[in-house]
Amino acid sequence: xxxxxxxxxxxxxxxxxxxxxxxxxxxxxxxxxxxxxxxxxxxxxxxxxxxxxxxxxxxxxxxxxxxxxxxxxxxxxxxxxxxxxxxxxxxxxxxxxxxxxxxxxxxxxxxxxxxxxxxxxxxxxxxxxxxxxxxxxxxxxxxxxxxxxxxxxxxxxxxxxxxxxxxxxxxxxxxxxxxxxxxxxxxxxxxxxxxxxxxxxxxxxxxxxxxxxxxxxxxxxxxxxxxxxxxxxxxxxxxxxxxxxxxxxxxxxxxxxxxxxxxxxxxxxxxxxxxxxxxxxxxxxxxxxxx
Amino acid sequence: xxxxxxxxxxxxxxxxxxxxxxxxxxxxxxxxxxxxxxxxxxxxxxxxxxxxxxxxxxxxxxxxxxxxxxxxxxxxxxxxxxxxxxxxxxxxxxxxxxxxxxxxxxxxxxxxxxxxxxxxxxxxxxxxxxxxxxxxxxxxxxxxxxxxxxxxxxxxxxxxxxxxxxxxxxxxxxxxxxxxxxxxxxxxxxxxxxxxxxxxxxxxxxxxxxxxxxxxxxxxxxxxxxxxxxxxxxxxxxxxxxxxxxxxxxxxxxxxxxxxxxxxxxxxxxxxxxxxxxxxxxxxxxxxxxx
Numbered sequence: 257x258x259x260x261x262x263x264x265x266x267x268x269x270x271x272x273x274x275x276x277x278x279x280x281x282x283x284x285x286x287x288x289x290x291x292x293x294x295x296x297x298x299x300x301x302x303x304x305x306x307x308x309x310x311x312x313x314x315x316x317x318x319x320x321x322x323x324x325x326x327x328x329x330x331x332x333x334x335x336x337x338x339x340x341x342x343x344x345x346x347x348x349x350x351x352x353x354x355x356x357x358x359x360x361x362x363x364x365x366x367x368x369x370x371x372x373x374x375x376x377x378x379x380x381x382x383x384x385x386x387x388x389x390x391x392x393x394x395x396x397x398x399x400x401x402x403x404x405x406x407x408x409x410x411x412x413x414x415x416x417x418x419x420x421x422x423x424x425x426x427x428x429x430x431x432x433x434x435x436x437x438x439x440x441x442x443x444x445x446x447x448x449x450x451x452x453x454x455x456x457x458x459x460x461x462x463x464x465x466x467x468x469x470x471x472x473x474x475x476x477x478x479x480x481x482x483x484x485x486x487x488x489x490x491x492x493x494x495x496x497x498x499x500x501x502x503x504x505x506x507x508x509x510x511x512x513x514x515x516x517x518x519x520x521x522x523x524x525x526x527x528x529x530x531x532x533x534x535x536x537x538x539x540x541x542x543x544x545x546x547x
Numbered sequence: 548x549x550x551x552x553x554x555x556x557x558x559x560x561x562x563x564x565x566x567x568x569x570x571x572x573x574x575x576x577x578x579x580x581x582x583x584x585x586x587x588x589x590x591x592x593x594x595x596x597x598x599x600x601x602x603x604x605x606x607x608x609x610x611x612x613x614x615x616x617x618x619x620x621x622x623x624x625x626x627x628x629x630x631x632x633x634x635x636x637x638x639x640x641x642x643x644x645x646x647x648x649x650x651x652x653x654x655x656x657x658x659x660x661x662x663x664x665x666x667x668x669x670x671x672x673x674x675x676x677x678x679x680x681x682x683x684x685x686x687x688x689x690x691x692x693x694x695x696x697x698x699x700x701x702x703x704x705x706x707x708x709x710x711x712x713x714x715x716x717x718x719x720x721x722x723x724x725x726x727x728x729x730x731x732x733x734x735x736x737x738x739x740x741x742x743x744x745x746x747x748x749x750x751x752x753x754x755x756x757x758x759x760x761x762x763x764x765x766x767x768x769x770x771x772x773x774x775x776x777x778x779x780x781x782x783x784x785x786x787x788x789x790x791x792x793x794x795x796x797x798x799x800x801x802x803x804x805x806x807x808x809x810x811x812x813x814x815x816x817x818x819x820x821x822x823x824x825x826x827x828x829x830x831x832x833x834x835x836x837x838x
Contacts, residue, residue, distance in 0.1 A: 289796075290766070290767065290796030290797055291604065293636060293651070294607065294651075296648070296649040296651070297647045298647040300646030315611070316584075316585065316608040316610075317608070320606070320607040320610055320611065323655075324649040324651055325649060327657070328647065328650070328654070331649075332647065345584060346584055349586065354588060355591030356589040356623065357587070357619070358587040358618060358622075359618075360587070362618070362622075367614060475581070475582055476581065505580075506581055
């Protein structure tokens with residue numbers, strides 16, 4: 257019998273996952289001292305197999321605490337330690353864009369692989385690396401697609417929607433969601449100029465349609481804003497947004513709300529006001545087959 | 548020839564150390580993305596031997612960035628990587644005070660030892676572990692005493708001072724400083740009740756003397772405040788404080804200032820307004836013998 261250990265900031269999602277997967281739930285006690293150090297306490301009596309569930313947005317504190325928790329779990333005799341990180345950090349820097357830049361995907365991947373025997377994550381932002389096992393070589397690393405969760409949600413909420421993927425990277429993913437939900441879809445073409453500037457080319461028959469922009473992550477929100485602007489000029493019935501990871505930097509969410517999107521939906525990989533789609537069934541199905 | 552790589556928040560101290568040790572200096576470029584991830588860039592052309600200098604107060608971000616920097620240094624072919632951390636983090640939790648508590652000293656020590664071939668630190672707060680090599684097993688871990696730096700400073704500034712160590716832990720250290728500076732000293736007895744409450748027993752002939760409280764770290768400042776209160780009732784000429792590590796949580800420094808201490812001095816292990824004693828000569832002497 258396995259135990260799922262959660263963290264306070266992701267409690268309700270972790271409890272939902274434990275219930276769906278038929279696992280007991282307990283919480284890691286985290287105390288931050290005034291000097292910025294963290295004290296971690298686990299239940300002292302742990303089974304051989306433990307799942308640690310923590311989503312790794314704003315990751316640095318969480319990573320250090322995760323290493324402390326994993327180290328203590330080993331000290332308490334845990335044999336098999338699986339990390340469920342619905343949002344996985346440091347996956348975007350997969351090469352040195354400038355000489356001397358740390359390839360954080362490889363370094364953090366190797367670090368996690370030292371502490372965990374398995375990893376389950378959702379829609380990691382992998383570009384040049386196709387396989388999550390290559391990025392985080394635990395031997396049992398699994399990357400799930402939120403496609404089915406998103407498609408089933410959209411089929412219920414907007415059964416005639418036209419899905420739009422803003423760039424070629426999203427093509428395969430949007431196509432799969434559209435296929436499962438029986439919806440039309442369009443793929444745009446994105447050119448990025450620097451950190452915050454994007455140019456998007458997007459053609460489609462948007463007039464009178466309920467258009468839904470679909471992406472894996474909303475960070476600055478610029479891609480979605482630019483794409484939304486192009487679609488708006490074509491006279492759609494409504495424009496909504498659905499993303500897997502509600503990362504939303506700074507005031508990105510408020511800007512998107514003001515930009516006139518009908519709905520802004522996300523999965524609960526990162527706790528946020530836009531969360532509308534639970535990943536618990538998807539993650540639980542994986543845990544039931546792999547534990 | 549070795550290179551010392553510093554970080555922005557500890558720049559002037561790192562440059563002083565590089566100069567004193569006869570090393571070239573370059574800086575690690577750290578960029579924090581809006582999503583809380585860090586991008587690290589090193590000079591692309593590194594020698595075989597590199598010293599990374601970063602003091603690890605408020606450590607979690609710094610630790611993750613240090614791992615990224617170390618990982619990239621290895622990728623760039625560095626053979627020998629030494630960490631100079633004048634303030635070393637997570638040394639106080641050296642056992643499970645409650646069942647299930649992560650022994651962060653051991654876990655963080657093992658983590659650092661995976662990335663570095665050597666460590667130099669100053670006055671780490673070790674209790675039950677006597678040897679820094681036991682806590683951070685790099686094979687070349689060295690813990691320096693700030694005693695000589697502090698003693699030489701006090702001998703110049705208050706040549707007739709009476710040194711006071713607030714508890715038995717500080718005895719050996721205060722005795723060494725007093726001996727080197729040719730000063731008298733007194734050791735108190737501290738009993739800690741919980742996180743913020745301390746009781747101190749302290750006897751000495753303080754009347755008319757320039758008393759200097761000496762400790763390794765000022766965190767909440769409660770120990771110093773309580774000891775200062777006891778001494779004040781004995782009618783000293785002045786009461787000052789000198790600590791190695793100016794950790795000062797929350798408003799601790801402001802409280803000490805208001806408590807009427809004549810001087811509050813610290814080494815520059817943690818950048819702070821109270822810094823008065825440079826550790827560069829001490830650290831440089833060690834680097835010159837060990838590199």
